[in-house]
Amino acid sequence: MADLLGVLVLGTGQMGTGVARLLLKKPGLRLVGAFCRRSAHSGMDLGKVLGSHSELGIPVEDDLEGVIARTRPSVAIQATCSTVIDAVDEITCLVRNGVSVISIAEEMVLPAAASRDLASEIDQLAARHGVAVLGTGINPGFVLDTLIIVLTSVCSDIDSIVAERVNDLAPFGPTVLESQGVGLTPAAFSQQVEAGRVVGHVGFAQSIRMIADSVGWEIDRIHEEREPILSTVTRTTPFITVEPGRVAGCLHRAVAYRDGRPVISLNHPQQIQPHLEGVQTRDRIEIRGTPPVEIFGSPEIPGGEGTVALAVNMIPRVLNAPPGLHGMADLPVPAAMLCDARRLVDPSRPARRHG
């Protein structure tokens, strides 16, 4: 069989280390290198960063050009950031060096929704260098867009789409909790939303545009709202205690209008321990169409584990894709990769590979 497919991981946070752990287990792939922006991990052996007792012989490096030149990966998984503007330098460096990229930066799921120019630049550069670039993740990237799109395919007509994802932020640390306003007073929550420090969910614009592009709807405008979820009980996690009357999280909603009518409504309340007030975590998709379609899953598909799995499972799809920038909706149906990865890669496909 062909050589192992070399994979480079960018990022040593919760997602980056999750991806690295999974890559180490997957037959047909070889984790060839690790890049990080944080100097705290730079120079350490990746095994140590993963909390293992044994070294892996993979140093964590902060010189991206250097680690690419030394390790010659086929594909890189980027888990360093959330926005296109923050992701683009690493992506262009990888692409210029002939490396395909799977990014879990939220905005990279459909980068044109954040910056048409940067998306076009990435697309053209990737096409020129014979590699493919994809953004993916659970949300955006799967539950509130790809899965909805797939379900629309059984409908001959659609009036509107309503979906919600209710999750639990209890496992998350201070950075995430602050971004959702957890622990604030209602007044402070409003101020922080105003100031752009409570951001809610990143990705509604991407999900809505993915759905609209796939079914062929032109969207006039998207209205987003962020409301505090006030706790009526005491909620405690390892990182915070929220007293009754304080904010347990952020209910972030987005509604897309077409010809003045709401056609896509996405709701994503993110809070700590919703179960303490009888709220079960869940994913729910309702397509009001012909025929009507509704699916429900509880608990929700976990964001962290799911994003790590998706990023790794998309490796063969990206290596088989034509050169350029791609989205989940224009690649073949995604699937788990439960065999040697090389079996799923078509050697005749165009994307360049170092092997």
Place this chain on the structure above:
Amino acid sequence: MADLLGVLVLGTGQMGTGVARLLLKKPGLRLVGAFCRRSAHSGMDLGKVLGSHSELGIPVEDDLEGVIARTRPSVAIQATCSTVIDAVDEITCLVRNGVSVISIAEEMVLPAAASRDLASEIDQLAARHGVAVLGTGINPGFVLDTLIIVLTSVCSDIDSIVAERVNDLAPFGPTVLESQGVGLTPAAFSQQVEAGRVVGHVGFAQSIRMIADSVGWEIDRIHEEREPILSTVTRTTPFITVEPGRVAGCLHRAVAYRDGRPVISLNHPQQIQPHLEGVQTRDRIEIRGTPPVEIFGSPEIPGGEGTVALAVNMIPRVLNAPPGLHGMADLPVPAAMLCDARRLVDPSRPARRHG
């Protein structure tokens, strides 16, 4: 914009007429002709066959070569049969004349599961003639395969997959009811299963192989079982009355084994009026993996309406596909088509089109 995309429909039964009705409503498409095997409809105007008062100016014809030559369609939707052996002559005729094909014959979802030779013949012929061929439908084709495959993509590992689809046969006529043994005594049911007259569901082999191929599992063997669903109450439809103690339908199960272990279990009980015994119609998919994933929808996605919509929605995917035989799992994510169909067709793609 480009010329309307000409579509030919094959079949004037429940599915064929459903497809024709939907094609008449979809912008960008033109229903150019209708073929049927039944001489009863041959020569009639399609409008009359559809139960309309006005004529459509589309004669129903039983000469396939003739209708192709006269109407020059880009794509045909085949709704005439269930098996590959029964579908292949019409498909090869269409392909030889440069027409792409979407078939709702159950076995065409993955024809190699029924006949490797015929599948390979269709693939090579389609490649030679620059057209694409796809099999699709709700089941097989979507609920118990494509949707499962999509959901596996969030898993890093999978132990087993269990799915069920519970539907209601009340709307169906004698042919379908006989194929499920409705109304028989338990003893007669066993005899008819033995004799191959009670067949249960057609498509488990296709669905299982689609899933296994997508995730990279090698399946040792598939075990299928057909059991009678005995009624404890009187169940009545316009076509039949089933007394207590008689068969209300067929519980058809398929289990796929890998290394001796059951890894894919599909259950499809088909009966009339399950609600009379407190059974709700539903689709349920459970992936026992990392992470575990479970989704549920009730009522089930309707088979008839869903199959008609899927067949029409896949038109742009088939026209954009490389020449050859395709499955739902190797084409881009399916989606509803809610705009002018021509907007979704890439004019630079290879498949031949008459326009």
